[in-house]
Each structure stands twice: as structure tokens, then as C-alpha cells.
Amino acid sequence: xxxxxxxxxxxxxxxxxxxxxxxxxxxxxxxxxxxxxxxxxxxxxxxxxxxxxxxxxxxxxxxxxxxxxxxxxxxxxxxxxxxxxxxxxxxxxxxxxxxxxxxxxxxxxxxxxxxxxxxxxxxxxxxxxxxxxxxxxxxxxxxxxxxxxxxxxxxxxxxxxxxxxxxxxxxxxxxxxxxxxxxxxxxxxxxxxxxxxxxxxxxxxxxxxxxxxxxxxxxxxxxxxxxxxxxxxxxxxxxxxxxxxxxxxxxxxxxxxxxxxxxxxxxxxxxxxxxxxxxxxxxxxxxxxxxxxxxxxxxxxxxxxxxxxxxxxxxxxxxxx
Amino acid sequence: xxxxxxxxxxxxxxxxxxxxxxxxxxxxxxxxxxxxxxxxxxxxxxxxxxxxxxxxxxxxxxxxxxxxxxxxxxxxxxxxxxxxxxxxxxxxxxxxxxxxxxxxxxxxxxxxxxxxxxxxxxxxxxxxxxxxxxxxxxxxxxxxxxxxxxxxxxxxxxxxxxxxxxxxxxxxxxxxxxxxxxxxxxxxxxxxxxxxxxxxxxxxxxxxxxxxxxxxxxxxxxxxxxxxxxxxxxxxxxxxxxxxxxxxxxxxxxxxxxxxxxxxxxxxxxxxxxxxxxxxxxxxxxxxxxxxxxxxxxxxxxxxxxxxxxxxxxxxxxxxxxxxxxxxxxxxxxxxxxxxxxxxxxxxxxxxxxxxxxxxxxxxxxxxxxxxxxxxxxxxxxxxxxxxxxxxxxxxxxxxxxxxxxxxxxxxxxxxxxxxxxxxxxxxxxxxxxxxxxxxxxxxxxxxxxxxxxxxxxxxxxxxxxxxxxxxxxxxxxxx
Numbered sequence: 072x073x074x075x076x077x078x079x080x081x082x083x084x085x086x087x088x089x090x091x092x093x094x095x096x097x098x099x100x101x102x103x104x105x106x107x108x109x110x111x112x113x114x115x116x117x118x119x120x121x122x123x124x125x126x127x128x129x130x131x132x133x134x135x136x137x138x139x140x141x142x143x144x145x146x147x148x149x150x151x152x153x154x155x156x157x158x159x160x161x162x163x164x165x166x167x168x169x170x171x172x173x174x175x176x177x178x179x180x181x182x183x184x185x186x187x188x189x190x191x192x193x194x195x196x197x198x199x200x201x202x203x204x205x206x207x208x209x210x211x212x213x214x215x216x217x218x219x220x221x222x223x224x225x226x227x228x229x230x231x232x233x234x235x236x237x238x239x240x241x242x243x244x245x246x247x248x249x250x251x252x253x254x255x256x257x258x259x260x261x262x263x264x265x266x267x268x269x270x271x272x273x274x275x276x277x278x279x280x281x282x283x284x285x286x287x288x289x290x291x292x293x294x295x296x297x298x299x300x301x302x303x304x305x306x307x308x309x310x311x312x313x314x315x316x317x318x319x320x321x322x323x324x325x326x327x328x329x330x331x332x333x334x335x336x337x338x339x340x341x342x343x344x345x346x347x348x349x350x351x352x353x354x355x356x357x358x359x360x361x362x363x364x365x366x367x368x369x370x371x372x373x374x375x376x377x378x379x380x381x382x383x384x385x386x387x388x389x390x391x392x
Numbered sequence: 393x394x395x396x397x398x399x400x401x402x403x404x405x406x407x408x409x410x411x412x413x414x415x416x417x418x419x420x421x422x423x424x425x426x427x428x429x430x431x432x433x434x435x436x437x438x439x440x441x442x443x444x445x446x447x448x449x450x451x452x453x454x455x456x457x458x459x460x461x462x463x464x465x466x467x468x469x470x471x472x473x474x475x476x477x478x479x480x481x482x483x484x485x486x487x488x489x490x491x492x493x494x495x496x497x498x499x500x501x502x503x504x505x506x507x508x509x510x511x512x513x514x515x516x517x518x519x520x521x522x523x524x525x526x527x528x529x530x531x532x533x534x535x536x537x538x539x540x541x542x543x544x545x546x547x548x549x550x551x552x553x554x555x556x557x558x559x560x561x562x563x564x565x566x567x568x569x570x571x572x573x574x575x576x577x578x579x580x581x582x583x584x585x586x587x588x589x590x591x592x593x594x595x596x597x598x599x600x601x602x603x604x605x606x607x608x609x610x611x612x613x614x615x616x617x618x619x620x621x622x623x624x625x626x627x628x629x630x631x632x633x634x635x636x637x638x639x640x641x642x643x644x645x646x647x648x649x650x651x652x653x654x655x656x657x658x659x660x661x662x663x664x665x666x667x668x669x670x671x672x673x674x675x676x677x678x679x680x681x682x683x684x685x686x687x688x689x690x691x692x693x694x695x696x697x698x699x700x701x702x703x704x705x706x707x708x709x710x711x712x713x714x715x716x717x718x719x720x721x722x723x724x725x726x727x728x729x730x731x732x733x734x735x736x737x738x739x740x741x742x743x744x745x746x747x748x749x750x751x752x753x754x755x756x757x758x759x760x761x762x763x764x765x766x767x768x769x770x771x772x773x774x775x776x777x778x779x780x781x782x783x784x785x786x787x788x789x790x791x792x793x794x795x796x797x798x799x800x801x802x803x804x805x806x807x808x809x810x811x812x813x814x815x816x817x818x819x820x821x822x823x824x825x826x827x828x829x830x831x832x833x834x835x836x837x838x839x840x841x842x843x844x845x846x847x848x849x850x851x852x853x854x855x856x857x858x859x860x861x862x863x864x865x866x867x868x869x870x871x872x
Contacts, residue, residue: 081618081662174626178638178645182451189452234663281619337663389663391650 078335082234084391086179088174090235091382091390094242097219100162102250103152104215106283109207111145113279122279123148129257130160138241149203153211162215166195181229184222187374191218234335237327241385244327247293248320248378254284255307256371259300286313286341304367305359317374321351324381331389339388344382350377396472398429398437399814403822408554408811410475411864418656419478421590421871428586429814430472434821440582441472441816443512447581453574456861468571469864471815475601475826475846477563482593482870485556486547487828488740490838493544496563496717498733500540503716514732515725519749521697523722524770525715527678529685535700535711536609537836542673542709543571543602544832548740550811551690557808558740559827561726564710565675568865569598569831570636575867583835591872593842598831599640602673605835606641610670617670619643624676624692628784641673641869648676653696653849658706671707672697678712681806705872720769722801727859744806748799757804758795761788764804765855766795781807797867810855813866815848824867825849827857843868 079272106126114122118322123143127133132151140147156163170192177185198317202211230236258280277298281287284307293310294302324326325347332340347380364368393577395401404412408854413419445467448454476867477485502509503520509764510517520526545566576595603619610617623634624648638645644660651652651669659666672760680690685698698704716722721727724745726737728821746753748766757764778791795802812823830844846866847857857863 079669081644081660081664082663083650084663085647085650086644087663171626174631177452177635188449238663297485331663335664338665339663375573391661 076233078235081294082238086176086235087238088170088386089175089388090179090238091242091245092261093169093172093176094239095246096165096172097282098243098246098250099160099165099215100169101223102338103160103162103165104212104283105285106254107149107152108209108212108216109279109283111149111205111212112282113275114145120144125257128153129253132158134138134162135160145208146203149208150200153198154200162195163198165214166192176235180236181225181227181231181258183225187218187221187225191222194218203315234331236330236338238390240327241324244324245378245382245385247315247373248317248324250279251284251307251315251317251320252371252375252378254280255304256368256375259304259367276282281307284315286315289313299362301359304363308362309354309359318351318354319349321354328385337389342388343384345379346381346384350374350381394431394433396433396435397760398432398434398816398821399426400430400434402421402814402821402823404812404814406552407823407825408538408550408552409810409823409825410550410811411473412812413554414548419711419871420503422478423872425474425476425586425590432586434816437816437821438470441470442720444470444472444582445514447525447578448485448574449750452569452632454632456566456627456631466857470575470578471813471848471850471864471866472579472580473814473816473825474586474867474869475726475819475828477843477868477870479871481556484739486840486842487829488556488558488738489544489546489589489832489840491665491727491734491736491739492546492558492561493541493832493834493838495726495733496541496544497539498559499729500711500714500717501538502733504533504713509729509732512732514625514728515722519721519725523716523811525713525718525719527730529702530711530713536611536707539709539834539836540711540714541717542605542609542711542834543569544834545829545834546740548828548830549743550734550794550828552811556740556812558726558738559743560720560723561718561828563714564859565677566829566831567630567633567675568695568829569841570633570845571865572831572843572845572868573636573640574843575597575865579867587758588868590869593870595841595843598841599637599642601833601841602637603643604669605833605839606643606673606707606709608835609705609709611704614659614670618660618668619671619673620651620669620699622646622648622672622674622676622694623662626674630675637673637675643673644683648690648692648694651694651697653694653700656700656703656705658694658697658700669706671709673709681708694869720767721749721800724803732823741810746804748795748802748804752805753796760804761792763807765807766791768801769803770801776797779807784851807855810849813846813848813862815866817848817850817852822852824852825855825857828868842870 091140110122110126120143123145126148127136127143136151150159151158155161170188173180173185173188236343281290307316311319313319328340328344331337448467454467457464457466505639509515536776541563543566545562549559550555551557562815573595606619606659607617620643621634621638624643634645646660650661658669660669671763681686682691682693682697683690686693701708724747727742730738746756748754748757762780764780768776810825813826814821826846826848828846830840832840846868847855847863848866849855850864853861
């Protein structure tokens, strides 16, 4: 006989918001580390500057970057993202915000989760110019990825799965859905400006894109014959098994919101579920060819806008604004 | 006995040492503990102390110190050598603390109702009614079970003869209990071989007891009351303790902005909307609780909270207005207060205290300044006090001026040579002065956590144990 978890325990709205943000900031750190790592690996040729610029564009940071730096050189971009505590999109800002949210939630998250974030934050805040020099950069990215993965693993194994956990998971999936659409948008724009969907393009570039999304090996297994732009787009956007695809992130989001509504009777889920339902229908009812035919970029922009609106629905209806 | 053992070069001189206790009848547990310490190399202890320090930082068992714009997380230095209290000693301490808490609650009820003790001239009327801690809004209000002081921290010292003396009552929002429990966990992590086989009383059920007391004071008719812990927030220096207590009680850790008063009741803002709150264990000072009733500029409190409380729809612990009972000037009257309400003598005596408010006390204090400790009545944390025997002639002169300018603000006490405990210092294991703060929890009845927080003055010769003044702490073992 299983013991039902008590569903009459209330969660402070502000704490729900902190759980959501904690997950988003931690996801951002891993994502950024992944992007910097692959950009560094593939940006060794003359096109290097363009690659670093595209990293800035994924995050919508080009303007802010050029206010501080003249050219998108590797070291300057790494500094901007890894060391610059004033840059709100740097890992320094992300871990600081993650820790503040974890501190707010300290009575709700597991001791192990708090301890790991505390130590991880110490490690990140101690990074200096030596750590982001070309030969050390991969090591730092590995440290960041491992730090977030340790966090993710601890969360999986130790975080009690009541309401607070659902909000944490909602944050993770919102962030993944947002990140993958940004990644596809920027890269496809750069890789196939004329939208030749069936073109077989330089393997190195696709390799980079898929590795940045942690989907390289899965993609190879799914499509062993080579790279076709529409298949890559379809994989990243619609695949039902790839952990960072937009479709899977939104499906998980749906499950968490539905559980919050049915098990915990949170009426505030209604607006977000309605929007999510529409968004998922739009994704499921189209093939990748349909999407490419109507224009990938406008569609991705719409998905991003809807994901942002979902976040706002959830925060205003459930997390006290 | 090893020549490099922890107690090999330890010499407390003529001070009362809690570990060696010369002249006391042998106690088998203490004998075994001393034997283990003699066989433990200082280097091993030092290594474990370093492990413990790293662990405390990683775990964020810290208090926050603010200087300029930066916030630094500091650990409360933890000395691994435990402080031991025998079963007999604890029996006295426990009874003494319970007695004191009963008297404090009866005193508070009286001064906010009939004021018999003032009418009978036992405590000067002006001292109570003119006290900054006296809260007029409390007059006529009946808290459940007559309990005002739900959590009390009693500061106790031991003199050269080994006598326990109460130095101060903390009846407002005493802190430090989280360290009691965390210190025990740390001992078990890094020094469990020292405790193996000894019967030491557990400190694990503080949260349970506190929650039970909070449920007992909830408004009548509520079967499963919603308790919350109200904190000033993540930037408060004691935030770690708030987290600890919320977790140990299994209740939400809220801030003022999470609560709202509507229809005369207190609600919390949850993901499911507003839900009722029945008991608030607050770690916010009186002044900040309710901007409608006290400081209008407080962003930390809940508007309308006092009204809801006065109407009995919510319980607040500790009650507002308890500051009048733990005031340093009222403290001087505690033995008389205990006798007045309970017809008993104080089990734990006070330190002999003179109030400079009366002419005789002032004259005595001025004449003996070089041998007295003089404290401002309204300060806490060890600030603003003079330790006569340690002060220079210039400091004494300067203090004399301050004393004459505002005598009512000061009390004086003889300098007590606090008991010591072997403590790991840079130069080896040395005698350092310690005190004790047991924590008493009161709902319907009073329960005292076995032991309490032992604070240690880490500077040689220092008598100031406060964490803000370079003090540390020790695990406190009450033998069963």
C-alpha cells in the first residue's frame, strides 16, 4: 500500500516563484557553458568572430556586449559571460540569483541541494582571468556543466516531490523550451539564410549545433545518413524523446501543470494550461516541412513569445506576481 | 597519557574548570572523557577542527555580518572540546529555568493587568511603566495559557566556586538554538569516538517541542493549526536559524509580505490563494511587527496584525511587550519577583546587581568602578559595557562621566571570574571562559532543551562570549 502525499500542505506563492527561478538560473548556467564550449571548439578558423557573435545573438546580448567591448573576440566574450558580474546574463549573475532563490527556499530544498549550490557558487565567484584563457576555457565549461548536472542529479534524488518540486520542474522546462528555440533560430538564420531546407550543409556546423544542445549522439542514432537541415530542425523542435526538444519540454510542462491542478486543486493553472494547449497543438499539428514552408524564424519567434507568456501566466496566477 | 594529548599542557590555574573539576567526587563518564582527551593528539583535534570549519561553511551554517555594502557569511567558531553538565547539575539548572520562566510569565500578566506587584511596592512602578519595553497596547490582553514568553533563553554563568548564577533573561526573540543542534551533529560527524558509549541527552526534538507549543497556543477550535515562522528575510543575520527552525517544525518560513490581514484574520498568500494562519512564531522585533500599531515605516511587518491578535484569531509567540521583563534593571528584582509570585526562593541566584537609578547604587558603583562590570540597561550583545578591572584609568574616567550623565541607564555587578573549559587555540589547548544559554519552550507547560548553547570567549582572558565580539560555541553534553 502506498502512502498518499498530503495535498493540503500549502506552498507560499513567493516560494513557488523562487523554485521556478532557481531551476531557470541553473539551466542557464549549463546552457551557457555548453554554448561557450562548442563555440570555442569550432571557432578556431577565420570564421571564429562570426561564431562568437552568434553566441551573443542567441542570448540577445550583442548590444550590451558592444557597449563594453570593441570586437567579439573569444576572450572578451568569455569574460563577458563568465566573469562579468555586472552583466545580468553572465554565469556570475545567474549563480548569484540561483543562490538567492535557493536561500529563500532553504527550508524546502534538501540539505544536499543547498550545500552543493553554496559550494558551486563559491567556485564560480572565484573564477579569474587565468581560468578563461584559451587553454583553460574548456576546463571551466566542464566544471560549470558538471556543477549544474550534480545539482540536477541531487534534485532528482533528494528533492521531495510535492508542490514545490513541480514549480521547480516547470522552471526547468520553460527554460529549456526557451533556450532551444533561441538556439535553432540563431543557428538556422546563420546556416541557411536562403532557407534551402534540404541542403546538405557543412557537417562541422551541424555538429556544433547539436553538441550545443546535448543532442549530437541521439541525432546520429536517429539519422545515421547525414545532416539535412529540416531533419535537424525537426529533431530539435519536435522530437518526443530528446530531453531538450521544444515538444518534450512542453509536454513535461503540461504534466506538471495538470498535476498541480488536479492533485493540489490550484485553480491558477487554468490560464497557463489553456495557452499551453494551444501552443502544443500548433506544434503537433504541423510537420517540420509545414513550419519551414511558412518560415521557421517567425514561427520560432511566436513560440518564444508564447513561452514567455506562459511564464508570466504562471508567475502572476500562482506565484503571487 | 600521551605527551601530545589534548590535556597534556592544559592548566586552568585557579579558575573553575568544567572538564577537570578538581575536588569533586569521581564521575565515571567524565573520567572516561578525560581519558579519551588525554589520548587524543592535539594535531588530530586540530585536523578535525579544520574539517569541521570547512563543513560549516559549505553547509552555510553561518550568520551574516554586514560591513558597508558587503555581506559576509561567517561561521560561529566551533570548538570541538565539549562542555559537560552532570545529571545532578542539570536537574538544578532545569528546575531553575522552569521556575524563572513561570515567574516571568506571571510578572508579565500582572503588569499588564492588576499591577499587584507594583501596588505592593515590590518593584518600583516607574521602573516598569516608564520602561521602554513596556507596551501599553498589551494592557488587559489575555494570551492563551497566560504565556507571554514562549521561548526563553536564560544566560547562566558559573563562578570560581562552581555556583551557577543567572546573568540575564532573554524573553523577546532569543537566538542560538540552531547552533545547539548543529554543534551536536558536527560532534557526531567529526568526533564521534569521543562520545561513544557515553549516555548524553539528545537535543534532536527541539523542533517537535516547539511545534507542539505553537499548536497549544493556537486559537481554540482549530484541530490542525497552521503554524508559520515569520522572518525578516534572507538578509537577516540570523536567517540560518530561521531556516533551521522552520525545517525542524515543518512549517512555512514566511516574510511579512506573505501575510495579510483580512476580515480580522491573518492569511498567507499561497499558490492556492489565501489560506488561514493560526500561530505565528515570529523572529521579528516588536517594533517591526505591525506598521499600523508600531513603526509606520516598517516594510517587514503585517498591517493589522496586532488587531487580529488582540481579537484572538491568531497567536503570536513570543508575545509583544515581553521586553519589560528581561530588562537589565528589572533583572535586579527577579529574586523578589520569583518569591512574590511563587513563594519560593530562586533556585538559580542572580549575580549581585545594583541599579544606578537609585542614589545608593550610583554612589557604590562610582566608588568601586575599577572592580565592577557596568552595563547599559537597554543594550544587548555585549555592547557599551565597562569591565572595570580591565579598563585603563582614562577609560574609567570617561565612563564615570557617562554614568553621571545618565545613571538610570546603568546597572553594576561584581566582576565574576567565569568558569573555563579547555579550548583549542592557536598556541595549543588553553582555558577559556564560557557561559550557558538553555532554551525553554512554553505552551501550556514549560520544557527545557537538555543543555543549551555554550558560548566561549576565544580571546585569552576575555569574559565577553557574544558572537559579535569574537565568541565561539561548544557542544553541550548533559549526562543522562
